[in-house]
Amino acid sequence: MASVPDASGVPGARDALGPLKDRERVAQRLLESSARHSFDPDADLDWAAPLEPGKWYCPPELVSLYGTPLWRRMPEEQRMDLSRHEIASLASLGIWFEIILMQLLVRHIYDKPVTSSHVNYALTEIADECRHSKMFARMIDKVGAPAYPVARRHHNLARILKTVSTTPGSFACTLLGEEILDHMQRLTFPDERVQTLVRGVTRIHVVEEARHVRYAREELRRQMTSCPRWEAELTRVSTGEAARVFTAAFINPRVYTNVGLDRREAVAQVRASGHRREVMRAGAGRLTDFLDEIGLMRGAGRRLWRSSGLLA
Numbered sequence: 367m368a369s370v371p372d373a374s375g376v377p378g379a380r381d382a383l384g385p386l387k388d389r390e391r392v393a394q395r396l397l398e399s400s401a402r403h404s405f406d407p408d409a410d411l412d413w414a415a416p417l418e419p420g421k422w423y424c425p426p427e428l429v430s431l432y433g434t435p436l437w438r439r440m441p442e443e444q445r446m447d448l449s450r451h452e453i454a455s456l457a458s459l460g461i462w463f464e465i466i467l468m469q470l471l472v473r474h475i476y477d478k479p480v481t482s483s484h485v486n487y488a489l490t491e492i493a494d495e496c497r498h499s500k501m502f503a504r505m506i507d508k509v510g511a512p513a514y515p516v517a518r519r520h521h522n523l524a525r526i527l528k529t530v531s532t533t534p535g536s537f538a539c540t541l542l543g544e545e546i547l548d549h550m551q552r553l554t555f556p557d558e559r560v561q562t563l564v565r566g567v568t569r570i571h572v573v574e575e576a577r578h579v580r581y582a583r584e585e586l587r588r589q590m591t592s593c594p595r596w597e598a599e600l601t602r603v604s605t606g607e608a609a610r611v612f613t614a615a616f617i618n619p620r621v622y623t624n625v626g627l628d629r630r631e632a633v634a635q636v637r638a639s640g641h642r643r644e645v646m647r648a649g650a651g652r653l654t655d656f657l658d659e660i661g662l663m664r665g666a667g668r669r670l671w672r673s674s675g676l677l678a
Contacts, residue, residue, distance in 0.1 A: 379591045382659050386591065392584050393483035396577050400490050405570045407501035411563060413508060421561045422446055423453040423509060424554050430617050430642055434635040436627065444625055451621040453564060454511035456547070457502035459615060462516055463543040464495040466528050470536040487581060494574050505567050514618035520611050527608055534589035535601040538662060539608045540582045541653055546612075546676075548575050549649035583656065590660050602662050606670025613646065613674045643675060650676040 379386045429449050431437040437445065471492055475485045506513050515521070531539065551568035554560055590598060622632035636642055654677055657663050663671060671677040 379588070381587050381591050382661070383587065386588050387584055389584070389588065390483045392581070393487040396487050396581055397483060397490060399577055400487075400494075400574075403573055404494070405497075405574065407497055407504070407567070407570055410570065411501075411566045413504065413563070415563065417509065417563070418561055420446075422557075422559050423449040423561055423564050424456075424550070425557045425560060427641075428550055428553065428645060430636045431622075431632060431639070433641040434639050436632060436635050440627075448621065448625045448627075450509050451511050451514075451624055452617055454506045454509060455514040455618045455621050456550075456616075457506050458514040458618070459516065460502050460543075460547060461499045462521070462524075462615075463612075464499050466524055467540055467543065468492050468495050469528060470531065470540065474533060474536060491578050491581065494578070498571055498574070501567055501570065505563065508563060509561075512624070514620060516615040516618070520615045523611055527604060527611070531604055532593070532597045532601050534586055534593055534597065534662075535604045535608075537582045537586040537589065538601060538605040538657065541579065541586065541656075542605065542608055542612055542650075544575050544579055544582070545653040546646070546649035548572060548579065549652075550645075587660055590662070598661065599665070599667075602664055602667025603670065605657070605662060606667035606674070609650075609671050609674040609676055613676060616646075646676055647678055 423446070426432055426445065426449065429437075429445065429452055431440075431448065440448070471488050475488045478485050503513070516524075527539070528536075548571075551572050555565045555569040555572060557565070590601075593601070617636070619629050619633050622629045654663065654671065663677075668677070
């Protein structure tokens with residue numbers, strides 16, 4: 367494909383991390399990687415294989431109640447059942463988030479040259495996210511748990527956020543959803559205690575999301591070097607608010623009711639759990655460091671990140 371110049375590029379631009387890479391070259395490399403390392407979950411995973419007795423649905427250390435007094439009282443079978451419901455809750459969250467992401471990507475490329483590699487890669491990523499959403503939905507059905515939509519207030523707040531989001535805000539929010547889940551999935555797919563199907567799903571997602579993260583990081587850096595001051599400030603605030611919503615919606619509290627626990631007690635113990643706080647912060651650590659370096663963790667935005675619990 368011929369390289370098409372994009373007027374929104376900033377030749378020779380730099381930020382705190384160094385020189386910015388050429389937008390078209392980044393996209394071309396990501397397209398080459400996509401051609402080599404893409405998956406068809408319908409064909410590449412064994413959906414007909416039975417679930418394996420005695421195996422977790424995610425590493426126990428990633429279950430929200432791990433290490434709490436309530437966890438210590440729960441029998442092993444109930445703990446594993448909670449991991450089954452939580453993986454369904456996370457998959458539901460992933461579908462919600464990826465539907466938002468696809469809308470943001472379509473909006474991003476609407477005015478850009480349709481034959482550019484940058485646009486071509488965005489369309490490739492949208493195709494990836496369509497497959498991921500279908501894969502997550504099929505996994506929810508396979509493990510025999512219900513889907514767990516986010517609360518109506520979060521659903522509607524996200525509708526507002528994605529509508530008013532700036533272009534850099536769209537890419538910052540993309541990274542928020544991708545990098546925290548990616549951290550947890552990188553701990554899941556090599557773990558032999560976990561169901562083979564779940565490991566396969568997370569492996570596919572990790573491999574393909576690595577390209578999405580690269581695309582979003584490079585574009586966010588580029589946008590932050592050229593956007594006006596008001597847009598940078600709005601991006602700081604909207605990203606901080608998105609972090610607050612994302613963490614509040616991370617696990618649907620109905621999972622606790624559905625495994626026979628008292629919802630209020632479970633939610634209170636998760637909120638008080640130092641281990642859970644560290645798991646979430648570890649998942650966000652690379653992202654918050656990156657956002658800080660490029661100037662997105664200042665003022666009101668930083669205060670919102672702190673209120674989310676993701677920032678130490």
